[in-house]
Amino acid sequence: MSRRDAAGAKSAARQIHWQAPVAMLGSFLVGVCLAVGHHFFYRSRDGRVVRDQGQQAWDGRIGLGLAFLVKVFLAAAVSIACVQNLWWVLRSRPVPLAAVDSMFDLLRNAWWFTDVRVWVRGPVVVVLAAITWLIPLSAVITPSTLTVRPSPSPGERPDTMPIPGINFTKSGNFCDVEGIGRFFSASPGIKRLGLSVAVQGTVLNIPPIAPNMSYTLRFFGPAVKCPNANETVTQQINSAATGLSISPSVRPYIAFTPSRNFTADIRSALGTNAYLTTPPAFDFFSTDYARLYVVTPSSIEKQYKASECGLYNASYEVDFRFDNGIQQLNVRNFRYLNGIPYLTDVDYLTSKNKTLVELETQHISYQAIMDSLGNILVGNCMQPASAPPTGRYTQILSTALVNTKEIRRMEQMVGAHFDFWQRNFSLAEGIEELSRNITLSLFSSSVYLQSTRLIPDTNVTFRYPQNVYLYSQKYLLLAYGIAILFTLFGVIVGFLSLFANGASFSNSFSTVLRVTRDPKLLEIMHPAETSGTDPLPKHLADTMVYVKPVVVPDPVERYAGLSLKRASAAGQLENTEERLENAEERFENTEERLENTEER
Numbered sequence: 001m002s003r004r005d006a007a008g009a010k011s012a013a014r015q016i017h018w019q020a021p022v023a024m025l026g027s028f029l030v031g032v033c034l035a036v037g038h039h040f041f042y043r044s045r046d047g048r049v050v051r052d053q054g055q056q057a058w059d060g061r062i063g064l065g066l067a068f069l070v071k072v073f074l075a076a077a078v079s080i081a082c083v084q085n086l087w088w089v090l091r092s093r094p095v096p097l098a099a100v101d102s103m104f105d106l107l108r109n110a111w112w113f114t115d116v117r118v119w120v121r122g123p124v125v126v127v128l129a130a131i132t133w134l135i136p137l138s139a140v141i142t143p144s145t146l147t148v149r150p151s152p153s154p155g156e157r158p159d160t161m162p163i164p165g166i167n168f169t170k171s172g173n174f175c176d177v178e179g180i181g182r183f184f185s186a187s188p189g190i191k192r193l194g195l196s197v198a199v200q201g202t203v204l205n206i207p208p209i210a211p212n213m214s215y216t217l218r219f220f221g222p223a224v225k226c227p228n229a230n231e232t233v234t235q236q237i238n239s240a241a242t243g244l245s246i247s248p249s250v251r252p253y254i255a256f257t258p259s260r261n262f263t264a265d266i267r268s269a270l271g272t273n274a275y276l277t278t279p280p281a282f283d284f285f286s287t288d289y290a291r292l293y294v295v296t297p298s299s300i301e302k303q304y305k306a307s308e309c310g311l312y313n314a315s316y317e318v319d320f321r322f323d324n325g326i327q328q329l330n331v332r333n334f335r336y337l338n339g340i341p342y343l344t345d346v347d348y349l350t351s352k353n354k355t356l357v358e359l360e361t362q363h364i365s366y367q368a369i370m371d372s373l374g375n376i377l378v379g380n381c382m383q384p385a386s387a388p389p390t391g392r393y394t395q396i397l398s399t400a401l402v403n404t405k406e407i408r409r410m411e412q413m414v415g416a417h418f419d420f421w422q423r424n425f426s427l428a429e430g431i432e433e434l435s436r437n438i439t440l441s442l443f444s445s446s447v448y449l450q451s452t453r454l455i456p457d458t459n460v461t462f463r464y465p466q467n468v469y470l471y472s473q474k475y476l477l478l479a480y481g482i483a484i485l486f487t488l489f490g491v492i493v494g495f496l497s498l499f500a501n502g503a504s505f506s507n508s509f510s511t512v513l514r515v516t517r518d519p520k521l522l523e524i525m526h527p528a529e530t531s532g533t534d535p536l537p538k539h540l541a542d543t544m545v546y547v548k549p550v551v552v553p554d555p556v557e558r559y560a561g562l563s564l565k566r567a568s569a570a571g572q573l574e575n576t577e578e579r580l581e582n583a584e585e586r587f588e589n590t591e592e593r594l595e596n597t598e599e600r
Contacts, residue, residue, distance in 0.1 A: 020504035021495065024080040028491050031073035035480040038066040039473065042146045046471035049155065050148055059469075063146055067139040070480065074487045075135045079107050081494025082128035087505040088497040089122040096121070104507060107132060124493060131486045141479040145472045154212060155466040160457035161209070164449040165219050166442045168362035173447050175368035182344060183364050185282070186371040189447065194372030197437045201400025203329055204444040208322040212463040216319050216332070221442075222366040223314035224373060224435035225336050226428035229293060229306035237295055237304050240266040248297030248304055252410045253381035255394060257283040257292045257374060269295070271380055271392065279393055281374030282342070282367065289339025290370050292377060296406040296427060307428040309377075311340040311370040318440065323463070329440060340366045369438055377431065383410065404430040 042063065050056050086103050089095065095103075099117040106112050106129035118126055168174070176184045186194070196204060228234075237254075240263065241247070256269035257280050268279065283290040290311040298305040317333035343363045379394025391397045401407060404427040425433075442448040498504055 015503060016498055016501075017504045020080060020084065021498060024077050024084075024491055024494050027073045027077035027080070028487055031070050031077065031487065032484055034066055034070045034073065035484065038063065038070060038142060039476055039480070041066065042469075042471045042476065043473065045146060045469040046473075048469050049151065050467040050469060056148065059146065060143065064139075064143045067142045070142075070483075071136045071139040074138075074483055075132050077494075078128055078132045078135065078487055078490035081490040081497070082107060082125060082132060083505060083507045084494045084497035084501065085128060086122065086125050086507070088500050089125060091501060093121070107507075128490050128493060131490055135483050135487065138479045138483040142476045145476040145479075147470050147472070148467045149470045151466045151468040154463040157462045157464065159460050159462060161460050162452040162455045163209075163215055163217060163458040163460065164446075164452055164455060165217060166221060166439075166448055167450040168221070168365040169358045170448075171361040171364040171368070174365040175371070177364075183342075183367055186368040186375070189445075190368050190372045191375055193441055193445070194369070194438050195376060195395065195399075197441050198376050198395070198399035198401065198434055201403070201437075203327070203437045204441040206320070206327050206329075206441075206443045208325055208327070209460075210322070210462055211325045212323055213460055214319065214321040214463070215458050215460045216317065217458065218315070218317045220313060220337075220362075221316055221439040222340065222369040222435065223312050223334075223336060223439065224309050224370065224432055225312050226294065226307045226309040226431050228428075229308040233293070233308070234304065234306050236262065237266055237293075237306055241270060241304060244270055246270050247302050250383055251380055252297055252383050253391075253394070253396065253407065254295035254304075255292060255377040255379060255396075257281065257290075257378060259285055269293075269380060271382070279378050281378050282371040284342050287341050289341050290367065292370075292374055294377065294427060294431065297409070307431075309428070309431055311366060313337045313340055313366065316436075316439070320443075331436065331440075334436070340370075342367065369435070372438065373431070373435055376434075381410065399434075401427065401430045401434065 045059060089103070090100065096117060099115065099121045102112040102115040102118045103122050103125050106118065106125065110133055112118065113126065113130070171177070173187065174190050175187050178184045193204070241251075244267065251270055254269045256265050259265050259280070281292075283292060288310075292309050294307045294309060295304050297303070314337055315333070315335045316331065319330040319332055321328040321330070340363060343360060376395045376399060379396075380392050381394065381397065382390055382392060384390070396402070396407065404425060406427040
């Protein structure tokens with residue numbers, strides 16, 4: 001046996017080659033693994049902060065690349081299955097040569113889906129080819145399942161910078177003085193600031209250094225503490241009221257500062273002795289701490305209760321937070337320290353102790369805060385029989401302190417209505433909060449702050465808007481799930497076609513070359529038609545062809561592969577005429593060669 005015959009026999013005996021099933025199944029598995037990897041890659045990015053544009057671009061490229069590879073491998077698996085089914089169709093039934101052309105071109109040119117003959121002769125081939133064309137749609141959907149949205153929580157960047165604190169040593173900004181440093185009263189600026197805080201009921205707006213930032217400051221500042229007055233003071237007040245026939249229902253609110261004659265102070269506060277001038281807003285006489293008394297009706301009928309509000313030095317630890325310029329202040333730690341009594345003046349001329357001078361100027365600045373608070377509170381409220389209460393000297397009815405329980409009780413007496421938001425706390429608690437808010441509001445004006453050149457840096461946290469990834473996994477899983485499901489269908493059909501064929505095929509040129517060696521194919525073609533140029537002749541388009549079983553050729557049937565099944569009558573007549581013409585041409589050529597031979 002010659003080498004050619006031996007190779008032919010080996011090729012004919014070959015069954016299903018491993019390359020096609022391995023490529024088909026391997027492409028499917030690789031595509032599934034890439035799809036799962038795409039899912040987990042996007043899942044790892046879900047909720048993660050987008051650091052910069054470069055990171056977002058690379059994550060997008062990776063996602064797009066994975067989607068492309070998934071499409072490539074899934075489409076490759078289905079295309080291999082489509083080819084196996086195409087050869088099964090050619091082996092199982094005769095097909096017009098034009099339909100064979102269309103089926104071979106379905107994977108390369110979607111226009112051939114319009115050929116009705118392929119739907120009739122090879123519907124499964126058409127479905128598999130359609131799946132191959134539609135799988136790339138998943139690569140359009142899946143990359144867009146990872147998007148970017150604004151993060152609900154901003155990013156944070158720590159830094160250090162000088163944050164000015166309150167400069168109580170510049171007492172001239174806080175109070176009006178007589179002579180050289182003698183305290184007279186709070187400055188107009190401090191009085192306006194205190195009244196603004198009292199009316200608003202909150203800390204004034206502090207201009208932020210940056211719209212979104214936070215920091216913590218620790219400092220010392222003034223604060224007022226309002227415990228209940230001792231029993232002696234309360235008895236003196238009630239005795240004076242009883243002796244003057246004044247009940248709490250007539251004078252529901254009284255506030256005054258003490259002097260050397262406490263009884264006279266009470267009588268003046270009750271309104272029996274008319275003030276020649278505005279009542280004093282500051283305690284110039286107490287030696288332990290400056291104080292004022294706030295008197296309101298007691299729970300006992302026709303009795304008063306009193307709170308003693310004293311000026312103290314206090315330690316503050318405050319968190320300052322700004323979100324888009326809107327402030328949030330949180331007093332983290334607060335503690336009362338020593339009491340602050342009245343200090344006449346600062347000895348600038350004889351004192352050589354700079355620290356002592358600074359302490360004394362701070363002391364006077366504290367007094368200004370207490371004086372501004374006294375200007376709001378000191379006075380009394382009178383309760384007419386059938387009218388809303390009115391304030392005499394006091395401004396308390398114009399402040400947010402009307403929200404306290406004691407002041408709201410006056411509203412209930414006569415049905416008056418104070419147009420303020422209610423808060424369930426006592427008047428003493430409200431005064432304490434008001435004093436802290438006045439101190440914190442000093443940060444709202446640079447007049448009362450230190451120079452940034454003279455203070456150390458403070459830890460600051462700047463916040464900035466940031467974006468995070470949002471992964472819509474249901475759309476990716478749905479897109480890939482549908483693609484994988486149809487691919488699995490195609491692979492199953494491909495393996496069934498492989499087993500039905502008993503061999504594996506490809507649509508390569510070498511395959512076509514080997515299955516078209518039957519000489520009978522030349523009998524239906526004119527020599528000019530062997531050039532393969534378009535269009536396909538009509539008689540060839542109608543020619544029915546099929547693939548003969550792959551068996552070891554015998555002497556009678558020498559060629560396996562593509563062969564003629566039948567042709568139309570017109571095609572047979574035309575082929576006969578063409579063969580006669582070809583024979584005549586060959587005969588004429590033979591005669592010419594003989595004549596030429598004789599002449600030579």
